[in-house]
Amino acid sequence: MQKIVPCLWFDNNAEEAMNFYTSVFKNSKIINRSYYLEGSPGPAGSLMVASFIIEDQEYMVLNGGPYYKMTPGISFYVKCENQEEVDYYWNKLLDGGTPMQCGWITDQFGVSWQIVPTILGEMLNDTDKEKAKRVMDAMLKMIKIEIPLLQKAYNKE
Numbered sequence: 001m002q003k004i005v006p007c008l009w010f011d012n013n014a015e016e017a018m019n020f021y022t023s024v025f026k027n028s029k030i031i032n033r034s035y036y037l038e039g040s041p042g043p044a045g046s047l048m049v050a051s052f053i054i055e056d057q058e059y060m061v062l063n064g065g066p067y068y069k070m071t072p073g074i075s076f077y078v079k080c081e082n083q084e085e086v087d088y089y090w091n092k093l094l095d096g097g098t099p100m101q102c103g104w105i106t107d108q109f110g111v112s113w114q115i116v117p118t119i120l121g122e123m124l125n126d127t128d129k130e131k132a133k134r135v136m137d138a139m140l141k142m143i144k145i146e147i148p149l150l151q152k153a154y155n156k157e
Contacts, residue, residue, distance in 0.1 A: 007060040014061035015047040070110035086119040
C-alpha cells in the first residue's frame with residue numbers, strides 16, 4: 001500500500017484531466033471514481049474524486065470548485081531515458097499547455113511538469129566542474145531539453 005498519494009484539486013474538470021494523463025502515460029490505469037450525490041456540495045452526478053495509477057504511482061483527483069489553483073511550486077518530474085522519450089512526453093503534455101524554460105510545461109489543466117533526460121543530472125554532477133557549467137549554461141538557454149545540445153556543450157564541441 002502506498003502511504004502518501006498526491007491529490008490534484010480541479011475546479012470541475014478532474015475527470016478530463018485524469019483521462020488525459022492516463023492516455024499520455026502507457027503504464028497507467030484508473031482505479032475508481034466517486035460521484036457527487038443529490039444534496040452534496042457538487043452537482044449531482046459529476047465526478048467528486050477518482051484514483052488512478054501512472055508508472056506504479058497512485059494519484060487522486062478532486063473536483064473541489066474554484067477555490068484553489070495549480071502553481072508551478074509543485075510539479076511532476078518525468079525522468080526520460082533518451083530524446084525520443086523527452087519528445088514524446090513534451091509533445092503530449094504540451095498539447096493545449098504552455099512551455100516554460102528548462103524543460104518545464106504547464107499543461108492545459110494548469111499542472112506543471114518537468115520533462116528531463118536522466119543524462120542531464122549525470123552531466124551536471126560530473127566531477128569536471130567546467131563540463132558541468134557548460135551543460136548548465138546550455139540548459140538555461142533551452143525551452144525543451146535537447147540531449148544533442150547538452151552533449152555538445154559537455155564535450156566542448
